Amino acid sequence: MQSGTRAKRQPAWHMLASEYSEATLNEKGSGEYDPSFVITKLGAKVNRVVVAGLLERLEVRETSNGSTLHQGQMRDPSGVHYFSVGDYATESMRELTLVLAKKLEAGEPVLLLMVAKSKWYQTDEGAIYTSLRPEEACEIDAQQYALWLTRTCEDTLQRMKHFSDSLSAEPTREGLIGAGIPEHMVDGLLVSRNHYGEIDIENYTLNIMQALDIAEGRMEAASQPVAAPAPNQDADAGEVATGDESEVKETIISIIEQLDQGDGVDFETVLTNTVARGFDRSLAEDKLDELSNEGTLHEPRFGWFRIVA
Numbered sequence: 439m440q441s442g443t444r445a446k447r448q449p450a451w452h453m454l455a456s457e458y459s460e461a462t463l464n465e466k467g468s469g470e471y472d473p474s475f476v477i478t479k480l481g482a483k484v485n486r487v488v489v490a491g492l493l494e495r496l497e498v499r500e501t502s503n504g505s506t507l508h509q510g511q512m513r514d515p516s517g518v519h520y521f522s523v524g525d526y527a528t529e530s531m532r533e534l535t536l537v538l539a540k541k542l543e544a545g546e547p548v549l550l551l552m553v554a555k556s557k558w559y560q561t562d563e564g565a566i567y568t569s570l571r572p573e574e575a576c577e578i579d580a581q582q583y584a585l586w587l588t589r590t591c592e593d594t595l596q597r598m599k600h601f602s603d604s605l606s607a608e609p610t611r612e613g614l615i616g617a618g619i620p621e622h623m624v625d626g627l628l629v630s631r632n633h634y635g636e637i638d639i640e641n642y643t644l645n646i647m648q649a650l651d652i653a654e655g656r657m658e659a660a661s662q663p664v665a666a667p668a669p670n671q672d673a674d675a676g677e678v679a680t681g682d683e684s685e686v687k688e689t690i691i692s693i694i695e696q697l698d699q700g701d702g703v704d705f706e707t708v709l710t711n712t713v714a715r716g717f718d719r720s721l722a723e724d725k726l727d728e729l730s731n732e733g734t735l736h737e738p739r740f741g742w743f744r745i746v747a
Contacts, residue, residue, distance in 0.1 A: 448486050449622075450488045450553055451482055451484050451486070451487050452488045452489075452586070452589050452594075453482065454514055454646075455491070455516050457482070457597075458476070458519065458568055459519070461476045461568055462634075463478075463634070465477060474556070475626075476556040477630055478597075480597040480642070481597065481600065481630040481631075482597055483625060485556055486555055487556060487570065488553050488586070490514060490583055490586040491514035491549070492512065492548070492550075495510055496508055496538055497510070501524075506524070506525060508523040508524070508535045509521075514587075515648040520567075520569045520570065521552070521554060521570040523571075527573075528574075530574075531572055531574065534575055534576075549583050550575055550578065551586060552573075552574065553574045554572045555570065555573060557569045557571050583652075585653075591649050595646060602639075603618060604617065609631055611624055644697065644707065685717075690708060690722065690725060693712060694708060694745055695745060698744055702743050704742050705741045708726060734746060
């Protein structure tokens with residue numbers, strides 16, 4: 439690449455947190471301006487993403503060189519995106535970050551949409567983690583969130599189809615193109631197959647089902663943050679707590695009954711769905727432990743729960 443020539447701007451992928459956060463493969467060109475990529479298990483070669491969700495954390499930290507860095511996390515129906523906004527960000531992005539931090543500090547719920555560059559880092563032990571560097575972001579409402587969820591689920595389903603179609607094709611560029619794989623997926627699928635080997639995409643199906651439930655209003659609490667319910671003025675605090683705890687248990691059992699497809703339901707999915715129905719996460723964790731300890735649930739494998747017949 440000639441000096442002073444920049445690579446073209448990379449397209450942004452609409453992507454759920456589960457697909458992005460599970461990626462452990464990266465690729466960086468040798469040129470100064472060559473883009474870097476995070477490559478997902480489904481073969482998406484990601485330099486930039488469009489993501490959305492409920493802002494859960496935003497904390498300011500001082501770096502070793504004296505600059506300021508805001509680190510945050512944003513949750514969608516499938517998991518969590520981690521991101522950071524530093525002095526390198528645009529002025530508008532830094533200003534928005536300060537506004538969002540104040541809202542979180544005041545306990546105000548925030549649904550956020552962002553366009554962000556992919557980032558990854560490797561620990562001394564060799565583990566690879568992904569994060570995001572926001573370029574632009576804005577607050578959105580429940581309707582806009584539903585639109586993002588719908589578009590993202592459609593795109594994820596399309597990638598799942600391309601991934602499945604690629605398995606029966608010769609693992610070469612010509613073989614994948616001959617199998618009808620679109621050009622923009624070929625390079626990612628070739629290196630993804632070699633890196634990840636055989637993978638189970640059933641969890642992505644479950645993520646999509648949950649996201650579409652939210653988008654269609656069947657899990658309204660997850661698409662628009664709900665304020666804590668007002669205390670029952672006709673009962674004392676102990677009676678209210680007991681009632682809530684009983685309802686949490688019933689909700690957890692119902693979620694597992696609905697989502698268990700034979701292998702159980704994983705810990706994070708149970709909690710995410712319980713919180714989506716307006717319950718406190720810590721209380722849900724306690725009640726999940728109680729149900730397990732009392733024999734109502736069992737773990738066929740660690741962190742996965744099934745109802746005891």
